[in-house]
Amino acid sequence: MSMFCNQCQETAKNTGCTINGVCGKKEATANLQDLLVYACQGIAAVAIEARKKRINTNAESKYIVNCLFMTITNANFDDRSIIDAIKACNGLRDALKIKVSYKGTEDMVGWSATSDAEFHEKSTHVSTLNFDTNEDIRSLKQYVLFGLKGIAAYAEHAFNLGFEEQDIYDFIEEVLLKITKPSDLSSMLNLVLQTGEHGVQVMALLDKANTSAFGNPEISSVNIGVGKNPGILISGHDLKDIEQLLIQTEGKDIDIYTHSEMLPSHAYPKLKKYKHLVGNYGNAWHRQLEEFETFNGPILFTTNCLVPPRKTTTYNDRVFTTGATGMPEWKVLDKKLPNGHKDYSEIIELAKKCKPPQEIEKGEITIGFAHNQVLSLADKILEAVNSGAIKKIVVMSGCDARQKAREYYTEFAKQLPKDTVILTSGCAKYRYNKLNLGNINGIPRVLDAGQCNDSYSWAFVALKLKEVLGLDDINKLPIIFNIAWYEQKAIIVHLALLYLGIKNTHIGPTLPGFLTPNVLKIVQEKFGVKVSTTVEEDMKIFELN
Ligand code: SF4
Numbered sequence: 001m002s003m004f005c006n007q008c009q010e011t012a013k014n015t016g017c018t019i020n021g022v023c024g025k026k027e028a029t030a031n032l033q034d035l036l037v038y039a040c041q042g043i044a045a046v047a048i049e050a051r052k053k054r055i056n057t058n059a060e061s062k063y064i065v066n067c068l069f070m071t072i073t074n075a076n077f078d079d080r081s082i083i084d085a086i087k088a089c090n091g092l093r094d095a096l097k098i099k100v101s102y103k104g105t106e107d108m109v110g111w112s113a114t115s116d117a118e119f120h121e122k123s124t125h126v127s128t129l130n131f132d133t134n135e136d137i138r139s140l141k142q143y144v145l146f147g148l149k150g151i152a153a154y155a156e157h158a159f160n161l162g163f164e165e166q167d168i169y170d171f172i173e174e175v176l177l178k179i180t181k182p183s184d185l186s187s188m189l190n191l192v193l194q195t196g197e198h199g200v201q202v203m204a205l206l207d208k209a210n211t212s213a214f215g216n217p218e219i220s221s222v223n224i225g226v227g228k229n230p231g232i233l234i235s236g237h238d239l240k241d242i243e244q245l246l247i248q249t250e251g252k253d254i255d256i257y258t259h260s261e262m263l264p265s266h267a268y269p270k271l272k273k274y275k276h277l278v279g280n281y282g283n284a285w286h287r288q289l290e291e292f293e294t295f296n297g298p299i300l301f302t303t304n305c306l307v308p309p310r311k312t313t314t315y316n317d318r319v320f321t322t323g324a325t326g327m328p329e330w331k332v333l334d335k336k337l338p339n340g341h342k343d344y345s346e347i348i349e350l351a352k353k354c355k356p357p358q359e360i361e362k363g364e365i366t367i368g369f370a371h372n373q374v375l376s377l378a379d380k381i382l383e384a385v386n387s388g389a390i391k392k393i394v395v396m397s398g399c400d401a402r403q404k405a406r407e408y409y410t411e412f413a414k415q416l417p418k419d420t421v422i423l424t425s426g427c428a429k430y431r432y433n434k435l436n437l438g439n440i441n442g443i444p445r446v447l448d449a450g451q452c453n454d455s456y457s458w459a460f461v462a463l464k465l466k467e468v469l470g471l472d473d474i475n476k477l478p479i480i481f482n483i484a485w486y487e488q489k490a491i492i493v494h495l496a497l498l499y500l501g502i503k504n505t506h507i508g509p510t511l512p513g514f515l516t517p518n519v520l521k522i523v524q525e526k527f528g529v530k531v532s533t534t535v536e537e538d539m540k541i542f543e544l545n
């Protein structure tokens with residue numbers, strides 16, 4: 001079967017990429033990623049049986065999480081590393097089968113391959129299109145799988161910092177198995193909501209992991225210009241990776257800059273204390289093709305989003321990937337130091353030989369409004385809400401992407417009445433965080449909580465406001481949700497909002513293409529989910545004009 005992938009917002013014709021990914025993923029890579037999911041299903045089947053026999057499956061669960069992370073949009077384009085991961089999955093599965101005396105004969109626990117050609121051949125027989133003959137059930141299974149991938153991404157950051165919950169692993173594995181079995185509409189809808197519930201759980205866990213390790217984010221100004229030292233640019237979401245880089249570059253006259261989703265690092269007390277964490281360079285992930293050229297120094301990807309380099313790109317020998325990420329042209333960083341930290345010496349040596357970054361903008365942006373900081377301003381915010389100085393709070397969290405339609409979010413932010421504040425998180429903020437929208441009674445009009453997983457902060461704040469204002473329904477708050485989405489982490493964030501009972505969310509610039517008309521109708525009726533339209537129309541719908 002040729003490739004079929006419909007897991008992200010950019011999917012071809014909003015129905016599915018079938019020849020090449022709009023993201024740049026090739027047919028073989030897409031198929032291998034499906035096979036990697038299949039291999040994870042094989043381990044999951046055996047791991048569930050193993051746990052019944054009280055056999056510890058922590059290593060297998062973590063490996064499944066890492067593999068699911070590899071399959072999310074723009075994380076891994078490297079067939080070699082995907083084939084190696086499939087082999088490793090089958091190895092873990094077979095070793096566990098012996099321990100369990102597994103009797104099942106399903107293909108996913110029995111198949112094997114050795115040569116690359118055999119893996120490629122097998123990969124053409126697995127696809128999300130095989131999930132079910134009923135297209136609505138298949139659509140819901142895809143919905144759940146994409147949510148699971150988001151859960152896996154956040155679970156991996158949490159366990160990298162030593163925070164785990166067995167319940168999350170149990171859920172991932174049980175669901176991986178459930179989507180291989182026949183089901184009905186109502187059970188699948190239930191599973192969608194349970195996925196949202198586990199989304200809340202994993203985001204709370206990651207929040208605990210990040211804040212325990214690095215302190216609570218606090219209001220911080222971040223320089224967006226450049227200094228005179230050579231620099232290293234670090235992108236992605238993994239705060240442990242940036243901490244280790246900061247430790248290893250201290251006192252070496254190398255400046256560390258964040259890119260894209262790594263921006264919130266500047267707000268964590270235990271990361272911002274490093275004086276050589278000097279600023280944020282550039283914008284959201286999709287601008288990397290130009291911004292990496294002018295950065296001049298080495299670049300480290302800790303997670304997505306990677307954009308395949310152009311033929312004319314000059315920075316290939318300066319880019320490194322780690323963790324779940326991979327690109328055939330770029331080096332993988334997998335060596336460890338005796339203390340267990342990742343070995344960044346190669347990047348550091350390279351940085352010393354590079355020119356300082358070329359300035360592409362000047363100024364500062366203010367960040368650090370995660371829930372603890374926002375709640376410390378709660379009295380001020382409530383006063384402004386009660387006095388009418390703040391009429392509406394607009395959650396504009398989510399993703400950014402390259403389509404022109406995304407200009408909607410810049411325009412929406414610009415046209416919002418001056419008595420509104422924007423709560424943001426994720427890389428959608430790059431569409432409006434440099435607009436200088438002013439403040440209301442000293443409260444900035446753009447409150448940035450952090451990464452996409454920090455969208456959890458807004459649910460936390462909303463629930464707190466509901467409690468303080470004595471409301472019986474979260475939907476009676478003066479908060480509206482206009483969320484931009486792109487990939488599977490955003491899917492789990494949105495499912496988390498639905499699980500928390502937040503209705504009438506607008507998402508855009510398109511609704512998920514993997515939802516069939518029937519499923520879409522159910523989601524719209526049950527949760528009031530709508531697609532964003534034009535700025536003018538949405539201002540009317542949200543009663544903002
Ligand atoms: S991840 Fe998105 S753009 Fe890439 S192949 Fe899949 S649907 Fe297409």
Ligand code: SF4
Nearest residue numbers: 399426427452489490
């Ligand atoms: S905000 Fe969206 S596009 Fe950006 S990394 Fe998070 S999920 Fe991906």
